[in-house]
Amino acid sequence: MSFNHREIEKKWQAYWDENKTFKTDDADFSKEKFYVLDMFPYPSGAGLHVGHPKGYTATDIVARYKRMNGYNVMHPMGWDAFGLPAEQYAIDTGNDIHEFNKLNIENFKRQIKDLGLSYDWDREIDTTDPNYYKWTQWIFLKLYEKGLAYVDEVPVNWCEALGTVLANEEVIDGLSERGGHPVVRKPMRQWILKITEYAERLLEDLEELDWPESLKDMQRNWIGKSEGANIDFKIEGTDQTFTAFTTRPDTIYGATYAVLAPEHKLVEEITTDDQRAEVEAYIEKAAHKSDLERTELQKDKTGVWTGAYAINPFNNEKMPIFVADYVLVSYGTGAIMAVPAHDERDFEFATQYDLPIKRVVEGGEELPYVGEGPHINSGELDGLNKEDAIQKAIEIMENGKFGEKKTTYKLRDWLFSRQRYWGEPIPIIHWEDGTTTAVDESELPLKLPVMKEIKPSGTGESPLANNEEWVNVVREDGVKGRRETNTMPQWAGSCWYYLRFIDPNNDEALADKDKLKNWLPVDLYIGGAEHAVLHLLYARFWHKFLYDIGVVPTKEPFQKLFNQGMILGEGNEKMSKSKGNVVNPDDINQTHGADTLRLYEMFMGPLDASIAWTTNGVDGSRRFLDRVWRLIIDEEGNVKSSIVEEETKELEKSYHMMVKKVTEDFENLHFNTAISAMMVFVNDAYKQDKVNIGYVKGLVQMLSPVVPHIAEELWSKLGGTDTVTYEAWPTFDEEKTKDDEVEILVQVLGKPKARIMMSADLSKEEVEKQALEHEDVKKEIEGKTVRKVIVVPGKLVNIVAN
RNA sequence: GCUCCCGUGGCGGAAUUGGCAGACGCGUUGGACUCAAAAUCCAAUUCCUUUCGGAGUGCCGGUUCGAUCCCGGCCGGGAGUACCA
Numbered sequence: 008m009s010f011n012h013r014e015i016e017k018k019w020q021a022y023w024d025e026n027k028t029f030k031t032d033d034a035d036f037s038k039e040k041f042y043v044l045d046m047f048p049y050p051s052g053a054g055l056h057v058g059h060p061k062g063y064t065a066t067d068i069v070a071r072y073k074r075m076n077g078y079n080v081m082h083p084m085g086w087d088a089f090g091l092p093a094e095q096y097a098i099d100t101g102n103d104i105h106e107f108n109k110l111n112i113e114n115f116k117r118q119i120k121d122l123g124l125s126y127d128w129d130r131e132i133d134t135t136d137p138n139y140y141k142w143t144q145w146i147f148l149k150l151y152e153k154g155l156a157y158v159d160e161v162p163v164n165w166c167e168a169l170g171t172v173l174a175n176e177e178v179i180d181g182l183s184e185r186g187g188h189p190v191v192r193k194p195m196r197q198w199i200l201k202i203t204e205y206a207e208r209l210l211e212d213l214e215e216l217d218w219p220e221s222l223k224d225m226q227r228n229w230i231g232k233s234e235g236a237n238i239d240f241k242i243e244g245t246d247q248t249f250t251a252f253t254t255r256p257d258t259i260y261g262a263t264y265a266v267l268a269p270e271h272k273l274v275e276e277i278t279t280d281d282q283r284a285e286v287e288a289y290i291e292k293a294a295h296k297s298d299l300e301r302t303e304l305q306k307d308k309t310g311v312w313t314g315a316y317a318i319n320p321f322n323n324e325k326m327p328i329f330v331a332d333y334v335l336v337s338y339g340t341g342a343i344m345a346v347p348a349h350d351e352r353d354f355e356f357a358t359q360y361d362l363p364i365k366r367v368v369e370g371g372e373e374l375p376y377v378g379e380g381p382h383i384n385s386g387e388l389d390g391l392n393k394e395d396a397i398q399k400a401i402e403i404m405e406n407g408k409f410g411e412k413k414t415t416y417k418l419r420d421w422l423f424s425r426q427r428y429w430g431e432p433i434p435i436i437h438w439e440d441g442t443t444t445a446v447d448e449s450e451l452p453l454k455l456p457v458m459k460e461i462k463p464s465g466t467g468e469s470p471l472a473n474n475e476e477w478v479n480v481v482r483e484d485g486v487k488g489r490r491e492t493n494t495m496p497q498w499a500g501s502c503w504y505y506l507r508f509i510d511p512n513n514d515e516a517l518a519d520k521d522k523l524k525n526w527l528p529v530d531l532y533i534g535g536a537e538h539a540v541l542h543l544l545y546a547r548f549w550h551k552f553l554y555d556i557g558v559v560p561t562k563e564p565f566q567k568l569f570n571q572g573m574i575l576g577e578g579n580e581k582m583s584k585s586k587g588n589v590v591n592p593d594d595i596n597q598t599h600g601a602d603t604l605r606l607y608e609m610f611m612g613p614l615d616a617s618i619a620w621t622t623n624g625v626d627g628s629r630r631f632l633d634r635v636w637r638l639i640i641d642e643e644g645n646v647k648s649s650i651v652e653e654e655t656k657e658l659e660k661s662y663h664m665m666v667k668k669v670t671e672d673f674e675n676l677h678f679n680t681a682i683s684a685m686m687v688f689v690n691d692a693y694k695q696d697k698v699n700i701g702y703v704k705g706l707v708q709m710l711s712p713v714v715p716h717i718a719e720e721l722w723s724k725l726g727g728t729d730t731v732t733y734e735a736w737p738t739f740d741e742e743k744t745k746d747d748e749v750e751i752l753v754q755v756l757g758k759p760k761a762r763i764m765m766s767a768d769l770s771k772e773e774v775e776k777q778a779l780e781h782e783d784v785k786k787e788i789e790g791k792t793v794r795k796v797i798v799v800p801g802k803l804v805n806i807v808a809n
Numbered sequence: 810g811c812u813c814c815c816g817u818g819g820c821g822g823a824a825u826u827g828g829c830a831g832a833c834g835c836g837u838u839g840g841a842c843u844c845a846a847a848a849u850c851c852a853a854u855u856c857c858u859u860u861c862g863g864a865g866u867g868c869c870g871g872u873u874c875g876a877u878c879c880c881g882g883c884c885g886g887g888a889g890u891a892c893c894a
Contacts, residue, residue, distance in 0.1 A: 009848090180891090221813050225889055228812060233893070253894060266894090308892075333892045343894050351810090352892055417893050539889075610834070612822055617887090623835050624821070631834080637849085680823070683833035690833090693850085752829050757875050759829065797874055799828055807874045 010636045012600025016716045020123055028730050029070075029125040031081050033509060036525045038079040043070045044505055044565075046534025046542070047085045049497075050111040052096055055118040056582065057590045057608070057620065062533045062571040064605045064713075065614055065676060067124045069531055071712035072673045074125075075736040081526055082125055083508040085132035086112050089140075090497035091169065091185050094429035098462055104429055105457060108135060118592060122601050123715050125732070130511045134500030139507060140431045141452035142517040143499050146549060148434060148445050149556055155201045156423065158443075162270070162337075163422055165193040170463025171426040172197060174496065175419055177541070192294075195467055198424035198433060198493060202548045206230055206416040208562075209547055217567040219615070222539050229540045231417025236401050238344060238410040240265060240317040242277055243325060249273050249317070252339030252415055255346065256404070257396030260385040261367035262344040263357065265317045266310065266329045268336035269293040277328065279314025286311055286330055293332040308333050308356045319344075320409045321386065321400075331356065339415050348374050368393075421545065423496060426469045428461035430494030436480055438488040455494075468492055501542050502549040505529050505564060523559055528566045536570040543568070569676060572617035574608070579619045590620055602714035603629040609678040609713055631686060632717055635710065638692055639703055639721055646724055655699040659743055661691040662702045666739035669709045678713070685710060700725065705737040752803040753778045755787045771798045778804040 023029065043066050048059060070082035088108050097104040112133065119126075132139050150156040163172040168188035172195060177184045202209075210230045213223045235254035242248065251265065267274050269290045278286045289311045310331025317326045326344070333352055334343050347357035347364040354375035357364050367388075370380030379393045387403070388396045404410030424433065434446035434453045446453050456477040461470045471492040472478060480488045503517070509526045510518035543565075550564040575581060576588030583589065595604045607628035611618045641647045665688040672681035688706060692698045704725055711718035711731045722731040746767060751774060753761040761783040765774060775796050778784060788808045795807040 219814095221888080224813055228890065231890095231893065235894080251894080255894080331892095333894095335893065338893045345894085350894065352894075355892095415893080536888080610821090616822085618821060621821075621835070627834055633849095679821095680833080683823075686833055750829090754829085754875080762829090795874060797828090802828055803875095805828080805874055 009633045010640075010717060010720070012602065012716070013597075015720045016121075016123060016596075016601055019716045019719045020120065022719070022730070023123075023125070024128075026730070027129070028732055029082065029127050030129060031079065031127045033081070033522050033526065035079055036521075038077065040081065040526055041070075041073040041078040041531075042081040042505075042509075042526050042529045043073070043531045044082075044508070044529045044533075045084065046532070046538065047087050047501070047504060048115060049087045049090055049092070050108070050115040051092055052107070052111055054114055055592050057592050057595070057604075058535075058574045058582070059119075060122055060592055060604060061574055061608045061614075062535070063119070063122065063124055064608055065569075065571060065678065066531065066533050067605075067715075068609070068673065068678060068712040069676070070125050071715065071732065072736070074732055075708065075712075075734060077735070081508065082127060083130040083132075083511075084119065084124070084126040084128070085130075085504060085508065086115070086134065087497070087501050087504070088112060088133055088135045089430050089495075089500055091171075091427065091429070094427060094461070095169070095186075103459075104461060121596050122592070122605065125715070130508050132504060132507050132511050134504065135429075135455075137452040137454050139504075140500065142507065143431050143495065143503070144434045144446075144451050144453055145448065145517065146503060146553070147431075147495070147499075148448060148451075150200060150552065151435070151445050153552075153556070155204065155552065157199055157201070158196060159199055160194055160196045161199070161422075162192045162194045163197055164190045165195065165467075166190045169427075172422060172424070174422045174498075177496075192296075197422055198491075200421040200423045200548075202421045202545075203416060203418055205548050205551055206232070206418045208551055209418075209544065212547075212551075212563055216563060216565070218565075219568070219570060222536065222543075222568070222570065225539045226544060229418060229544065233415050233417075235413060235415065236397075236404065236410055237340060237413040238320070238404060240320065240326075240344070242273075242328070243316040243318055245277070245315075247273065247277065249342050250340045251342045251344045252413060253344055253346075255349065255397070256400040256410070257382065257385075257388060257391075257393055258346040258349050258367050259319065259321050259344065259400055260382075260388065261346040261348050261365045262319055262326060263347060263363045263365055264327045264329060264345045266331045266334045266343050266345055266356075267313070268334040268341040269330055269332050270336035271330075271341045273342075274313065274330055277313055277315040282312060282314035286313055289330060296332070308352065308359060310356060310360070317344075320407065321403070327362070329356075329360075337419060338417065349377055351375050351377065421548075423499075424493035425496050426463055426467055426492075427494055428455075428458065428463075428470045430496065431455070431499055432471065433491040433493055433495060435491040436488045437491065438482065438486050440486055453490075469494055498542060498545045502546045503553070505532075505546075506553075506559065517558070520560075527559060527561045528564055530566055532565040532568045533571055535573075539570075570615055572613075572615050574611075575617055575619040577619055577621060582620075595625060599625055599629045600632075600716070602632060602717050606632065606682065606714050610682045612679055614676050614678060631689070632714060634693075635689055635706070636717065636721070638689060638698070639707075640724065644724075649697050650700050650703055650725075651697045652700055653697070655695060655697050655702065657695055658688075658691060658698060658702055660746070661688050662705065663739040663741075663743040664688075666705060666709070666737050667741070667744055670736070670739070673712070682713065707731065708734055708737055749801050751778065751801075753781060753784050754803060754805045755784065755808060757805060760784055760787050767801060771800060774798050774800070774804060778806070 045063055045066050070080050073080050093108060093111060094104055097107045147156060164178045165172050166183045166188050169183060173183055178190050181190055183190055210232055213226060233254050235252060236256040237250050237252050239248045239250050310329045313328045313330055315328045317328050319326055345353040347353040348366045349368055364374060367382055367385045368380045369383055370376055370378050382388045382391050382396050388399055391399060401412050432453050432455055435443060437443050456474050458474055464470060469492045478490050506518050510522045513519055546564055550559060553559045554562055576586060578588060580586060592604060607625045610628055639646060639650060665684050668684035669681045707718050707721045708731060719731055748764050749767045751763050751765050752759055761781045763777060763781055765777060775798050788806060791808040793806060793808045797805040
């Protein structure tokens with residue numbers, strides 16, 4: 008006898024919808040709040056993947072658990088719908104992107120609703136809805152007003168195949184993150200957001216967050232803080248200087264040459280006539296290398312001498328100045344002093360070009376030596392250790408005004424414009440008189456015009472440039488202008504959506520202040536680790552900006568963050584169409600039911616582990632639900648006569664242990680072990696003729712966050728007149744989880760020799776006495792000296808005797 | 810290369826302020842039920858050994874009465890990042 012999942016799931020999903028069971032009163036500040044959020048999905052044409060329900064079920068369990076614990080819970084869902092893949096697909100298939108997007112969202116929503124997730128659907132948001140992106144544009148205007156959004160002609164990552172530029176974070180090994188197309192460096196006029204202004208705060212404030220340490224490390228590495236010094240070098244025979252950044256100013260006496268990046272502004276000026284042809288050829292070649300080529304060729308260092316010399320300000324020695332592309336124009340000052348004895352890259356270059364190598368730090372068997380040691384050949388720095396030498400060197404430079412202490416970050420400003428159609432228009436107008444102004448707030452949203460032809464032009468302009476009616480504007484004084492035709496990147500909409508969920512229909516502000524104050528920060532945020540440095544860094548940046556201008560009350564958006572692991576295919580590989588190992592959640596819903604899918608994904612293992620899908624495992628989860636059903640319900644569909652009002656003492660301990668374990672595990676997102684605790688109780692209950700109805704109700708309540716449909720059905724059969732959603736969470740009695748008598752293991756020299764049942768509250772001395780008096784133990788220690796006896800109360804006694 | 814994480818039965822995984830390794834599930838085996846099968850229920854299931862017993866949490870060593878857990882070295886796997894001066 009098994010339950011009919013299709014019938015039950017339909018019934019309760021309809022019930023929840025009709026009764027708005029999960030509606031959140033966002034203006035009720037009387038109860039303690041809990042905001043639990045999923046990374047909202049990108050609604051692709053492919054539909055939901057079995058990986059989606061893993062994170063969604065986890066947050067749903069927490070949402071439901073917190074409701075039963077009396078919290079006012081915010082648990083919303085929406086669509087991150089702007090972006091490349093759907094747009095590209097629509098272009099390739101001749102679909103209208105607006106229509107296609109609508110269909111994708113409908114399909115995603117249907118699939119998500121089938122999972123019985125307890126979202127407040129009245130808060131649904133869609134980043135492509137003008138009522139939403141009005142505020143995305145509003146935030147951009149604020150960034151622009153504060154000088155944090157600017158236009159610059161910079162070398163950017165241009166992807167020919169996608170017809171757009173990409174942010175550094177979107178380029179992986181010289182290929183686009185989306186689609187894996189080649190990316191080349193190319194100077195273009197682009198919108199840029201000054202995320203670097205927030206580098207230090209983005210780094211520092213990580214400390215306060217309850218995030219996985221590995222993820223914080225990734226952000227730290229990405230921000231890449233380095234402390235060191237900027238040193239000015241004079242160029243021999245001119246009054247020019249250049250500045251080099253170094254983290255090792257203490258090794259200045261070991262600097263034997265200098266290098267400028269090929270794009271460095273001074274290169275042309277200082278190159279001597281003899282060397283000009285060679286230098287120009289080198290620069291030309293370097294400029295045409297794609298990122299991919301640079302990566303592949305990184306082992307061979309190349310460069311060419313400019314003919315010029317720099318003067319080392321510490322000892323006035325001449326250092327030849329090279330141009331080499333192992334020095335990056337975008338980091339530090341685009342120039343370095345090379346210390347081949349103590350830097351691997353400089354060593355390699357110096358060896359190749361036969362440049363002098365001068366040791367200034369003692370230690371290590373061979374060069375290059377990058378470790379610490381006393382300084383030598385270093386004038387006033389001789390004998391000092393690294394730290395002191397750095398300090399002294401900086402002191403000398405600052406006194407002599409040819410250098411200063413300096414902190415540098417790897418993080419670069421965020422390239423914010425895309426030459427694509429499917430994104431938020433940037434609300435800026437360029438006037439023919441040469442001025443640029445922002446669209447007035449009152450004119451927002453600046454709507455994306457509906458267009459048939461949305462293919463990228465390939466010229467570096469977005470397709471919006473072809474829409475004359477939209478692009479051209481005339482000011483009251485008759486001056487003509489053109490709208491900015493670049494659009495915002497996919498990340499824009501997801502940078503602040505968690506704020507809009509708090510107050511999704513507000514026309515006056517992106518959200519009401521009091522509501523923001525009550526609901527922020529997000530208490531728990533769950534999503535994939537792939538967003539570690541993209542979405543999560545960008546969103547923190549915007550949030551900090553909004554904090555600075557007084558819009559949000561907290562410094563950070565997401566207090567606790569958790570990355571769910573992937574679900575792999577049966578062969579332990581990533582699921583992919585080409586491997587044919589993709590599991591569709593719709594299929595599992597049909598055959599096994601949404602409850603089984605949810606249960607299985609939570610029971611597979613720890614939430615953050617990546618684990619392979621197995622069909623047998625799904626069957627096993629369904630089997631457990633059938634077992635629960637049969638424990639309570641008879642063949643006719645009524646509550647069994649074995650479910651009784653009277654106490655069933657035999658199950659008391661088992662029940663209280665289950666409640667304790669499940670409660671603790673739900674708090675810590677340890678769903679796999681929580682489920683196993685419930686399985687243990689069910690197994691115990693099967694061994695009894697009678698089960699107290701209170702225990703059964705408790706079991707059903709604790710199951711309800713994981714498998715809500717079957718739980719609602721059982722709850723109503725057990726006499727519930729309403730949803731189980733707001734029933735108070737079961738409590739346990741610590742005393743009842745313990746036995747009066749415990750088995751004490753007696754070891755001699757660590758080997759188990761006897762097991763003795765003893766009263767749990769015996770003193771250490773009594774336990775030791777009983778252990779030593781036991782027959783088997785006596786035999787073992789006969790003729791030996793007892794040197795030491797270790798007693799671990801309630802567990803074991805270890806006798807050291809020889 | 811650098812940073813971080815992880816190595817436990819046939820499989821997914823439990824267990825750590827250091828205290829009986831292998832909970833729970835899958836798979837397998839046996840039994841009950843059945844004319845039979847499926848389903849279900851019950852039981853066994855780390856390995857070696859006929860038994861007694863022995864070995865065992867990637868490998869080697871250390872600390873400890875006691876190590877899956879702490880320390881050092883190695884081997885293997887994964888994620889991120891990459892000429893960042």
